[in-house]
Amino acid sequence: MSGWTWADVDVAVPRPGSGLPGVAMAGFRQRVRGDVEIAMVAHPSVTLFLDLSETGGIVREAGGTSRRGSFVAGLLPGRLRTGGQEGSGLQIRLSPAVASVVLGAAAELTGTVATLEEVWGRDAGRLEERLRDAPTWDERFTIATDVLARRLAVPSRVEPEVAQAWRRTQAARGRLRIDGLAEEVGWSRQRLWSRFRAQLGLTPKRAAQLVRFDHAAHLLAAGHPPAAVAGRSGYADQSHLHRQARAITGLTPAALATAPWLAIDTVAWLAAPRT
The missing domain is CATH 2.60.120.10 (Jelly Rolls)
Structure with missing residues (x-):
């Protein structure tokens, strides 16, 4: 409308x-x-x-x-x-x-x-x-x-190690190595990968990408320029952020910055789910 x-x-x-x-x-x-x-x-x-x-x-x-x-x-x-x-x-x-x-x-x-x-x-x-x-x-x-x-x-069907891996991914805003995450929870990379995907529906790498993108999207909505957002969110450069935005949402970083969906977050979602 x-x-x-x-x-x-x-x-x-x-x-x-x-x-x-x-x-x-x-x-x-x-x-x-x-x-x-x-x-x-x-x-x-x-x-x-x-x-x-x-x-x-x-x-x-x-x-x-x-x-x-x-x-x-x-x-x-x-x-x-x-x-x-x-x-x-x-x-x-x-x-x-x-x-x-x-x-x-x-x-x-x-x-x-x-x-x-x-x-x-x-x-x-x-x-x-x-x-x-x-x-x-x-x-x-x-x-x-x-x-x-x-x-x-x-x-819960989610094992404590998987829940811990998710919390760490959130806390790190998606900027972590999967090998290090597996070592932290005491599992092999292969075991973490298979259990995480089976219980949460996506791989640890994909989860990290989504969490990192969510952080970047909210920085864009807050008015930060794409180049600065790319650096703060762990992307290689602005082009990398652009490709991820298009792949996940179909929008450019500029369009994300004014997306109505994100505009309400500071009012409705003061604390995102973490557990």
């Missing part, structure tokens, strides 16, 4: 200290009429989009197909555009380790987009109804947190 900005959207976030490790949430209410469209920028989380409108207000387009309603976007979901009309929605970002427990098999979601019902079955509809009926965002956040906490009560 021409002229649309994030100023046309009300954003709600949970109270500090009320969330779960590896989970971030934000509520959105669009205050303008008509369709909007936003290109999703890949980030190191599995994302749940819960449609709280009565008429399926959230629309997503991936692979040339458009569908309405709540959905789950795995890591690196390809070209994904979201949009819709006047209404509300809850977005939940899960770290890969948490997603593997909450969603059952995060590895199978990597690179894909699925309806929430396909992932959660009838529980998806029940959750949507409870969230729609809740009168405040605080109550919605509490409901969602309780549902996630119950799912997280089951044993």
Whole structure:
């Protein structure tokens, strides 16, 4: 929609200290009429989009197909555009380790987009109804947190070494050697590679690339020039950053700097999932 900005959207976030490790949430209410469209920028989380409108207000387009309603976007979901009309929605970002427990098999979601019902079955509809009926965002956040906490009560399929490797990748902003990471967790490179990919859905190298790119994308959105961002993010040069941006998002660094998806991050996502 021409002229649309994030100023046309009300954003709600949970109270500090009320969330779960590896989970971030934000509520959105669009205050303008008509369709909007936003290109999703890949980030190191599995994302749940819960449609709280009565008429399926959230629309997503991936692979040339458009569908309405709540959905789950795995890591690196390809070209994904979201949009819709006047209404509300809850977005939940899960770290890969948490997603593997909450969603059952995060590895199978990597690179894909699925309806929430396909992932959660009838529980998806029940959750949507409870969230729609809740009168405040605080109550919605509490409901969602309780549902996630119950799912997280089951044993995790992610081994401690894999979880540690993910945390180190995040802490290093993707700038680390895989051999050194394997040595740090006490595994061989081959074992780390196979277990990491099986349990989180991508290789350690690809995870590092995604985390590094996420850091670079937010520096671009903060107004830093591409050449400086390339140096601060560990890219060989500006051309290297340009190639990565095009490969991951289809956008140039200049386009990323003004991407609406990133513009809201400083408001909605003050702390990204880490666990």
